Amino acid sequence: MKFIKQFSIKNFIMLFIAGVINSVGVTMFLQPVRLYDSGISGTAMLLSQVTPDWMSLSVFLIVLNIPIFLFGAKKQGWVFTVYALFVVAIYSLSAWVITDVLPVDVTSFSPLARDDLFLCAVFGGFISGVGSGLAIRYGGAMDGIEVLSVIFAKRLSMSVGTFVMIYNVILYVICGIVLKSWILPLYSIVTYVVALKVIDYIVEGFDRSKSAMIITTKHDEMCRALSEEFGNGITFFDAKGYYSDKERTIIYFVLNRFQIGQMKNIVHSIDENAFISISEVADVFGSSLKSDK
Known part of the structure; x- marks a missing residue:
């Protein structure tokens, strides 16, 4: 019972949507024109094209992914494994429905982009990236290569990123050798790059927050001014300069990109010698970041 409570109905719903979206990108844009997805999905696409018809994309997605997820269950945990198996099953089922059940011709060209390789590469990568990003964001994974x-x-x-990149480079080289052409593998790289960027945005957010680290000797006045302006919670801690051997204070707080200019003006109006470092933050959790105003 305790194990079951670790799962979320919302996650299963979003993973279902992710699997369907991913299948649309692959079966309606990539597979018809023989472009390739990345990772195990791309491997399944290649194998489905060089084996008998009954060995379809859906079959290879199950055959290749399930053993990998089960193999990695101890490392990744059973909650992740169940989520991943679920989304891959939906991906496989949806791909079968689109290719074999629905009255849509996806055998030789894309129903939406026809035989335009660039459009198929971009939109196929974008749509499959949305699906893969949602899968990761809600606790699973679309591909066993991860x-x-x-x-x-x-x-x-x-x-991890280097491992995935090397795998995909090898996959695309094999595709080029099998097809005796490098045009489709090269367009597949476009698909991979587009999907990768979309996954980053889906997982980490479109409008990423920024974290500011300010080193100053006037932390009381500065914290008061920043808090009044932005209403953010602020953390500060003592530090000491290595060369100057003087006491300093490091102020840390999170803001959005539209607030950076105003923050700089406030900081330098109080301490023109203050050192400011700004970093990108993927996700922010916690209710204490904003004060009640």
Whole structure:
């Protein structure tokens, strides 16, 4: 019972939507013109094209992904694994419905972009990226390559991103060799880049917050002015300059990109020698960041 309580109905609904969206991008834009998705999804697309007709994309998505997710269950946890298996199952089922059930011809060209490779690459990558991003945001994953990267990247002394990139480069090279043409693999790289950027925006947000770190000797006045202007919670802590050997205070708070200019004006009007460092923040959690005004 405790295990079941870890799951969310909302997550399952969003994962269902993610699987359907991803299948639309792949089956209606990429697969008809023989462009390739990244990771295991791209591998399944290639295999489905060089094997008998009954070995469809849907079959390979299940055959390739499920063992990988089960293999990584101990590393990733069973909640993630169940979510991932669910979204892959929806992706596979939706792909089968679109290609074999619905009265839509996706055998030789895209129903929406026809045979325009650039449009298919961009919109296929965008739509599948939305699906993959939603899957990650709501606790699952659309592709087993992400699990493999977590398991093996550290053992191979590389980052997760590098592992995924190397896998995809190898996949596209194999596609070029099998097809005896490099045009489609090169367009597939466009798909991969578009999808990657969309996933980042979906997972981390379109309007990312900024964090400001200010080093000053006038923290009382500065904190008061920043709090009155923005209504943000502010954290500060003592520090000491290495070269000057003088006491300093580091002020840390989160704001949005439209507030940066005003923040700089306030800081430098109080302490023209203050040091300001601004970083991008993907997600912000916690109710204490804003004061009740």
